[in-house]
Amino acid sequence: MTQVRSDIRNVAIIAHVDHGKTTLVDGMLKQSKVFRETANVGERIMDSNALERERGITILSKNTAVTWRDTKINIVDTPGHADFGGEVERVLNMVDGALLLIDAVEGPMPQTRFVLRKALGLGLRVIVVINKVDRPFARPDEALNETFDLFIELGASDYQAEFPVVYAIGLVGKAGYAPAGLQSDLTPLFETIVKEIPAPEVDVDGPATLLVTTLEYDNYKGQLGVGRLHSGKLKKGQPVVRITPQGVRSSGRIEYLFTYHNLAKQEIDEVLAGDILAFGGLPELGISDTIADPSVTEMLPPISVEEPTVRMTFGVNTSPLAGREGKTGWGTSRRLRQRLYDETRSNVALRVADSDTPDKFIVSGRGELHLGILIETMRREGYEFEVSKPEVIFREDPETEETLEPIEEVHIEVADHLVGTVVEMLGGRRGLMTDIRSENGTTYMTYIVPTRGMLGFRPNFLRATSGMGQVHSLHHGYQPLAGDIPGRQFGSLIAMEGGVSTAYAMVSVQQRGSFFISAGVDIYEGMVVGEHIRPGDLDLNVAKEKHLTNHRAKPSETTSGLTPPRDLSLDDWIEFMAEDELLEVTPINLRLRKRILNSEERLKDRKRREKMMENA
DSSP: OEEEOTTEEEEEEEESTTSSHHHHHHHHHHHTTOSOTTOOOOSOTTOOSHHHHHHTSOOSOEEEEEEETTEEEEEEEOOOSGGGHHHHHHHGGGOSEEEEEEETTTBSOHHHHHHHHHHHHTTOEEEEEEEOTTSTTOOHHHHHHHHHHHHHHTTOOHHHHSOOEEEEETTTTEEESSTTOOOSSSHHHHHHHHHHSOOOEEETTSOOEEEEEEEEEETTTEEEEEEEEEESEEETTOEEEEEOTTOOEEEEEOOEEEEEEBTEEEEOSEEETTSEEEEEOOSOOOTTOEEEOTTOOSOOOOOOOOOOOEEEEEEOOOSTTTTSSSOTTTTSHHHHHHHHHHHHHHOTTOEEEEOSSTTEEEEEESSHHHHHHHHHHHHHHTOOEEEEOOEEOOEEOTTTOOEEEEEEEEEEEEEGGGHHHHHHHHHHTTOEEEEEEEETTEEEEEEEEEHHHHTTHHHHHHHHTTTOOEEEEEEEEEEEOOOOOOOOSSOEEEESSOEEOOHHHHHHHGGGEEESSOTTOEEOTTEEEEEESSSSOEEEOSOOOOOOOSSOOOGGGSGGGOOOOOOOOHHHHHHHOOTTEEEEEOSSOEEEEESSOSHHHHHHHHHHHHHHHHHO
């Protein structure tokens, strides 16, 4: 028998990157008396991951809950970046409504479209929150009109298009029903959530059924599954059945049961349908598993996620310096394979496949950022490995058998005087401009660009705009191959001998290009130590030592004449990497190297390839 749980609301917070989701959740937590008045809790409490704090974005979805008056509000904070769309798609399955945050100056943005399309497609009730109404040049009325147009464009139902609106300043925790009439707290927002978000309708007396939407790990309790209880009750010690998306059944028992309250999980003996919970005790768990009463035979509909568009090869570190900087035993193929396959259990948009050789694995994801975050996370855990240059995943048209490539809708914001630079950059990458407009000294451009052309674009764009431009991209579909896209303009400077780099050797050859290393660094033959000033690679000796004489050294023979090295981030390395190079990743260093380390063997390989091309 179906009944309404009027004491619970399940809501997700969705928005474009940097529109204030996490800050608003902080305000809601503080005002629902989660913290003592004197507690110093800082900002962006929900972004607990070190990478999230560094990059200023949400990567992993987070669960929390607040109690406002007599209603428990389960809140899920979601990523705004399209590369983490798998996270968004998963968590929206747990909620009945969403808060859509819109910046009062910027209005709806590319990622707004992405997350809103997902929410509307699931039939969720959406509350629009026009945030940051205190900013200079805030235009809340225009932002609201643009948001309404977006709802209509995305096919919102009449019920969804008549959305409630709340105005807010998330940073100081104020909200109101009009831009100029904000109250001193977030009461209008809480009232609107309770009034407008539907209470869950559940069958409390039916058999227990739950779809696993997130996995967590507890050092003491092991693997925990998170999901919303669709029907029935779950009790501690209750026997259950696990049904995988492939239909495989196995039995288990609920050993641990938690619900969310404020920033913590509360251990509990029984949970009723409609609530979001975490549980443990089953030996194995995966996303989209159905956990149910043993009497249940049918699984719940699994979560569907869009296919990946970019892939890289992850392999065991084969450099001469392997094993020096990672955790002992964490660089083996068995350990690497286990870690990558474990990642797919919680990172649903990621795919991992074994390659032809046992020490290499093909990892596919939603974009460069998606894979870059995985690389950085594993490196911080103590793994060492090597990765190849990212490449796009092509498809074949089933009717015409024509090769299709993924394309992206790219939104650019730059100062008016930089428009020419950006047009030239994207023109060379086969970009097609579909829209351009200028407001208050800022130009907004929309392009359709092959994903191939967007690989490595972001670091170049940020350098060209001195960090002042913004670029956002969304997967737009597939189209026939757009033709050649020019690669790197300059070659690599390659160490022709191993040893330790010396200032004496580097000063004498620094006119050949710019270095990535400083003096006194361990190097090996085939390691990329810099960028050549001309096309094509150049082998040079940067480990040569000065012969001892009784003559005083000239200034040019000391470090005083050596230009400081370029400091490259992980994103920069991935962008710079050529097809015949690999990036060596360790917890301490990132090193670029040639796939074939020996220069004579590299030359033979190049000639063999050229001959094959001539014969083809």
